[in-house]
Amino acid sequence: MTEKFIKNEQLNFIKKQIAIIREGTKKNVPPNILAAAIDLANLKIKELFPNASLEQQKRLDLSKLKTDKEYELYIQELSNHLLPFPRITEQQLKKMFPKHKKLKLPDLSSIDHSQLTYLSWNDLRSNKKFIIYELDGKMIGIECEFTPTSKKNLCSFCNCFGEVSYFSTVTKAKKANHPDYYRAIGNLICADSKECNKKITSTEYVEAFLKDSQCI
Ligand SMILES: [Zn+2]
Known part of the structure; x- marks a missing residue:
């Protein structure tokens, strides 16, 4: 079974970080500034999951992603791990x-x-x-x-x-x-x-x- 460990608002937060990075890429910001933005995004995401296991940390790591397609796949993969809102009748x-x-x-x-x-x-x-x-x-x-x-x-x-x-x-x-x-x-x-x-x-x-x- 796929492990559910990400809350809706956490995935939204991650998507927002990616939007910031992608905007930087589009605007052709200098590579060192973009690299710093990616590091910062990664750090913020890490802070959001202080109890993440090593495997979860690996899943959340976006430092190796480069293309739009890779970011898209990353989000898609994380979506499989969303914790659903509790069922209520x-x-x-x-x-x-x-x-x-x-x-x-x-x-x-x-x-x-x-x-x-x-x-x-x-x-x-x-x-x-x-x-x-x-x-x-x-x-x-x-x-x-x-x-x-x-x-x-x-x-x-x-x-x-x-x-x-x-x-x-x-x-x-x-x-x-x-x-x-x-x-x-x-x-x-x-x-x-x-x-x-x-x-x-x-x-x-x-x-x-x-x-x-x-x-x-
Ligand atoms: Zn609102």
Whole structure:
């Protein structure tokens, strides 16, 4: 069996490094600068997998690659080692949002679980966005209100420029003297989570946001 050890956002990170190298090649940057860029990319990838076995390190090493075809094959090979997003059933999703009696569910069978850092879908009728993520080994789900806009801006999750919407969620934090106080957190996030999942290279922001929303 092929060993799965790469997460979606990690492969996106690797692809981004390759895009930087390829751009340098196209722009004919001096060979020593290109070599330094390749070394740096390799180092960053290595840092992303601090517990990688020797075999995994060998797979991840891109220092010998030169042509577009070689980079393409390298990505293809790594794609075989993607760790899929944990399987979740419709029943489990319903349980996460008990307040929604008629919860609109995503079509789980049509979602490629190997290309997911977080699972999310929008309910346009109620202007809600649902986000599912495995935080510290536990699947959690939160819901956000969203204001439909089709503005182009930076997404907080993937840090890329694209079509975003404004999402707000209310934290469960309460101030001792103000039992009615709820703090809302607002974010600009890609309206299309499929696109966001293709671009996200780090879970740092998502995790901080979820922890804040859940007040863990
Ligand atoms: Zn995004």
